[in-house]
Amino acid sequence: TPYYTEALKQLNAAGLHIKVGGVEPVDINQCGPAYHIQGTERYRPLGTPGWSKGVPCPWQPDGLGRGGLVIYNSEYWTGWP
Secondary structure, eight states: OGGGHHHHHHHHHTTOOOOOOOOOOOOTTSOOSTTEEEEEEESSTTSSTTOOEEEEOOOSGGGOOOEEEEEEETHHHHSOO
């Protein structure tokens, strides 16, 4: 998406090779595929105005965190849920 364009340029310049790979279902109660950082949105994911949430995925085999989830606060885009 256009929201990620500038961030991806900066990450790649720093040596991290990240690609936007498409759309897949997101379940905030379980990990997505290994090595994927998934994004979704909810109204006030931390219960407080102005905050989003990013979490690593701790439920991978052998306790390795290989992915994560970003839950954007929907207020950023619309000002409302």
